[in-house]
Amino acid sequence: MADIAAANREALDRLCRARPAWTAVRSGREALGLEGRTLLHAGPPIEWARMCWPMRGAVKAAALFEGWARTADEAEALAASGDIAFAPCHSRGAVGPMAGVISPGTPLLVVEDAVNRTTASSFIADGPWGHQLRFGAHGPETLNGLRWIRDAVAPALSAVLEREGPIDLAALMAQAFTMGDEMHMRNAAATGLLARRLAAPLVAAVPDAARLEPIMRLVTRDNDQFFLAWSMCAAKAAARSIEGLEASTVVCTMARNGVEFGIRVAGLGEPWFTAPASVVEGVYFPGSAAGDANLDTGDSAIMETYGLGGLAMASSPAVQKIVGAKSWEDALATTRDMGEICVGRNPLFPIAVLGGEGTPTGIDIRRVVKTSIVPKITTAIAHRAAPRMIGAGIATAPMAPFVAALRAFAERYGAARA
Amino acid sequence: MAVRAVVRRSFYQDSMVLMSVAARLRGQPGVREAAALMGTPANHALLAAAGLASPEVKGAAPGDLVLVVDAESEAAAAAALEAAGAMLEERSRASGVLRRPRTLEAALAARPDANLAVISVPGAYAALEARTALRGGLHVFLFSDNVSLADEVELKRLAAARGLLCMGPDCGTAYLGGIGLGFANVVPRGRIGCVAASGTGLQAVVSQLAALGEGISHGIGVGGRDLSAEVGGTMTTLALAALARDPRTEAIVVISKPPSAAALPALESAIRATGKPVVVCCLGAASSGAPGTWVSTLDDAADAAAALLRGVSWSPRAFSDPDSVRARLAALGPARGTIRGLYTGGTLAHEARLLLEPLLGATGHRILDLGADEFTVGRPHPMLDPDARAAQVREAARDRDVGVVLLDVVLGRGTHPNPAGVVARAVRDARETAARAGRGLLAVASVVGTDADPQGRRHQVEELRAAGVEVLPSNAQAARFVALALRPELALALLGPR
Amino acid sequence: MTLDAGLDQPLRVVNVGLELFAEQIEAQGAAVDRVDWRPPAGGPDIASLLARLED
Known part of the structure; x- marks a missing residue:
């Protein structure tokens, strides 16, 4: 019988010692080897016919951005014809928030963890607020935004990294965590810290004030979630260190495509275990309500996979309120519950109200099934048929994928004992 | 219809907090839509799109808190805005009860x-x-x-x-x-x-x-x-x-x-x-x-x-007080029919079977362990819930072959607060049923427990006796008593010479 | 505490299951911690599967 305990200790150790740093900006082609008409998307594998509205919109945006189509209708016909190859971001070491669509020409962050020797990527930004690709927007504002990011923002950030060297994300996130970010639904402190880190180097890298001003605006503007792409890359780089780790029952991927929720398990390699995506229990922006909401979506559950987001709820005073504003003890209880399903704690992210205990880290499918406690995911809510975010809330992962994964694990590793 | 707004200057609140305030405002009487947000450019756009951009909020700066309510009446809007103020002031109350660990592992880690x-x-x-x-x-x-x-x-x-x-x-x-x-x-x-x-x-x-x-x-x-x-x-x-x-x-x-x-x-x-x-x-x-x-x-x-x-010598004895047994049997007269043993304790049922079989042979007597799986599927153990046994006692009285019910009453912490009371009521009903049919029904029981038990052994015995139950000091003696009642010729063997 | 320590050590109990038993032990003056136990997900065969995959 395989030594599961030792494998899981190793998994926890790798997750805890990960020190991701932002090292480069590269295209999907360069960073991930994307070629031809290939698009990556959030969550477990899905074909065009089953994609939700936001993901279809994002696919159209990407096809237009790549020049594969001239109009949205053409893009839709192209996707429906089967001439676009779709694959999960997770299959290429990438992550995409919400619809999470990445194309060969998308400029990506490259994050590297020198300790575990892993890398991860995600898109930097995806169009102005209200016109973001991740929510399915594919109009002129989105496309102009994507081109500007490719042609102006990416080179500027690249120049910053060339001057400054890698930017230590582990340190930045650890600091932001103590400032109240759980790094999934709240990245306000981290966004501020990143802006502070980038400000002077950007001024040096982009001497032309007219070109610099909109870039500074992007970095410092009113979007507390700007840093989420960096958070996700850091978490993904850490999680990649345990992908394929023999005999480990720790979850290495949790992701949603707006239709299905899926997990992958370290010791089980590539296969996904899926179930219908959850309805997010949320609070909504003015003008929106639960009936407008798409099902839970995006690769951002990589944050929970890494022990942040919903697992660290107790540490984030702001996010505690979306639990239902009952009491802070609910958030505390959630983090305690999450502790019951995790292998250990990550001391990089100490939770003050728990006496400095690290955030629960390394979700163990055995414990999930045994306790019937499933991970809680703090998340944004996409409109189901319009290109915008309409709220935020808590998604409860479905149990079925954990049970199915446990059965598969037993088949693979546990057959020796009847 | 009334759209009312309040701007609090330089009053920062986290957007997550504000979204939850807005969600609660929407639940206030007469409120159709509500917004609670900081006066950032993006939020101004959001308000405009939702039709909530009233003139007084236009000047709100990113550090200003904006509360807007679209309500059915001025009064409803004013009440909702007042409630919003209270929500922002309130402190979450501690319930005082921290959740218990969900697993033994977690409990052991804590203790x-x-x-x-x-x-x-x-x-x-x-x-x-x-x-x-x-x-x-x-x-x-x-x-x-x-x-x-x-x-x-x-x-x-x-x-x-x-x-x-x-x-x-x-x-x-x-x-x-x-x-x-x-x-x-x-x-x-x-x-x-x-x-x-x-x-x-x-x-x-x-x-x-x-x-x-x-x-x-x-x-x-x-x-x-x-x-x-x-x-x-x-x-x-x-x-x-x-x-x-x-x-x-x-x-x-x-x-x-x-x-x-x-x-x-x-x-x-x-x-x-x-x-x-x-x-x-x-x-x-x-x-x-x-x-x-x-x-x-x-x-x-x-x-x-x-x-x-x-350090005293010991030999087994059938009864601790043979004279009393003799007197009670004489007063009762011979019993008839078969025994229906209705036990809550499996071992006590087993002991009764072992004692009765050699004395009476297998002639239709039934000693049931009501705590056995076949009787407890989907219901609690009879020591916790004696109603099922009470029903069986009443049922036995309708069986014209049954002349004796043999019972155990088990006391102690964790068991029913008054098992004898439940048995006594059932025996009263059963004896009435049998009497109406022109039959006698002998009820014999023993009580396992002490006076220090929550139910009190003495009280439980009295309650049984008041219902006409013959109570013996132990289960073995109760079984032997039943055998004697049915077969008086066993007296010499069990009670010795007079 | 193994049997080497004897049978008379003060009890420090963890209760997994019926609340009744926890209350009873507390009433006798011993300390009890309670586990808020719930059945595992996935059906009755899952217990043996979990047992096979224990650390």
Whole structure:
């Protein structure tokens, strides 16, 4: 019988010692080897016919951005014809928030963890607020935004990294965590810290004030979630260190495509275990309500996979309120519950109200099934048929994928004992 | 319709907090839409899109809090805005109750000095918990039944290897260090240690010992299958060794079903190794030259142990007060029909069967253990919920073949607060039913328990007697009393010469 | 606490299952911690599967 305990200790150790740093900006082609008409998307594998509205919109945006189509209708016909190859971001070491669509020409962050020797990527930004690709927007504002990011923002950030060297994300996130970010639904402190880190180097890298001003605006503007792409890359780089780790029952991927929720398990390699995506229990922006909401979506559950987001709820005073504003003890209880399903704690992210205990880290499918406690995911809510975010809330992962994964694990590793 | 807004200058609140305030405002009476947000450019756009951009909010800066309500009336809007103010002021109240750990592992991490796990989860999951407890270095009291024999063997081996007790599966009662576990009678501490494969058997013996003025040091439960060939007496031998070393314990009582041939040698050598007087009550097994004093009923076990301790001679007796039995039988007159034994304690039912069969033969008498699986599917054990047994008593009265009901009433912590009361009401009804049909119905019972029990033995006996139930001092005596009532010619054998 | 320490050590109990038993032990003066136990997900065969995959 395989030594599961030792494998899981190793998994926890790798997750805890990960020190991701932002090292480069590269295209999907360069960073991930994307070629031809290939698009990556959030969550477990899905074909065009089953994609939700936001993901279809994002696919159209990407096809237009790549020049594969001239109009949205053409893009839709192209996707429906089967001439676009779709694959999960997770299959290429990438992550995409919400619809999470990445194309060969998308400029990506490259994050590297020198300790575990892993890398991860995600898109930097995806169009102005209200016109973001991740929510399915594919109009002129989105496309102009994507081109500007490719042609102006990416080179500027690249120049910053060339001057400054890698930017230590582990340190930045650890600091932001103590400032109240759980790094999934709240990245306000981290966004501020990143802006502070980038400000002077950007001024040096982009001497032309007219070109610099909109870039500074992007970095410092009113979007507390700007840093989420960096958070996700850091978490993904850490999680990649345990992908394929023999005999480990720790979850290495949790992701949603707006239709299905899926997990992958370290010791089980590539296969996904899926179930219908959850309805997010949320609070909504003015003008929106639960009936407008798409099902839970995006690769951002990589944050929970890494022990942040919903697992660290107790540490984030702001996010505690979306639990239902009952009491802070609910958030505390959630983090305690999450502790019951995790292998250990990550001391990089100490939770003050728990006496400095690290955030629960390394979700163990055995414990999930045994306790019937499933991970809680703090998340944004996409409109189901319009290109915008309409709220935020808590998604409860479905149990079925954990049970199915446990059965598969037993088949693979546990057959020796009847 | 009224759109009302308030701007609080320089009043930062996190967007998550504000979204929850807005969500609650939408639940206020007469409110159609509400917004609570900081006056950032993006939020101004959001307000405009939602039709909530009233003139007074236009000037709100990013550091200003904007509250907007679209309500059915001015009054509703004003009330909602006032409520919003209160929501922003409120502090979340501590409920004072921190959630309990969801797993044994978490409980043990929080309490590393724990030394006993009491486990009563459904059988399919019990072994998992017990293994966790044993690996964590805890003794286990395993009340759950329906644990597989293979799991039992593995758990007990694990326990024995670590010098831990695995009391059960299917362990109803135990006493450790003066604390009763499971269904336990309130008995004094004393000099007699027990090892019991049966919970009710242990309850009967310790209650009887209490009546004799003897207390117990410890009562270690081992579960009904410990002396089976498969388990091999792993816990019985471990418990005997522990009692041998225990300075309080001066004599030992072993209560079990007959040991399997495979387990007998281990039991015998463990008994020998104690170096203390040992009484063995293996219901249905005769002494075979084995060490220890072998007895055949539970009250004999208690009597013999007390006698051994006091250094007085002992021999088994059918009744503790033969004269009273003679008088009561004479007053009742002969009974007729068959016996319906309705037991809540399985071991007591078994003991009654063993006593009655040789006296009466198998002639339609039925002794039922109502705690057996066939009667408890989907309902609680009859010791917790005696209504099912009460229904059976009433039912027995409608069977014209039944002339006698034989009952046990088991007291103690954890059991029903007034089991005798439930039985007494049922017996009254049953006797009325039988009388209307022109039949007599004799009800005979014994009470397992002490006056210190929450139910109080004396009160329970009185309650039964008031309903016309013949109460005997022990289950064995109750069974013999029934046999005598049906077959007066047994008097010489059971009561001796007048 | 193994049996080497004897049978008379003060009990420090963890209760997994019926609340009744926890209350009873507390009433006798021993300390009890309670586990808020719930059945595992996935059906009755899952217990043996979990047992096979234990650490």
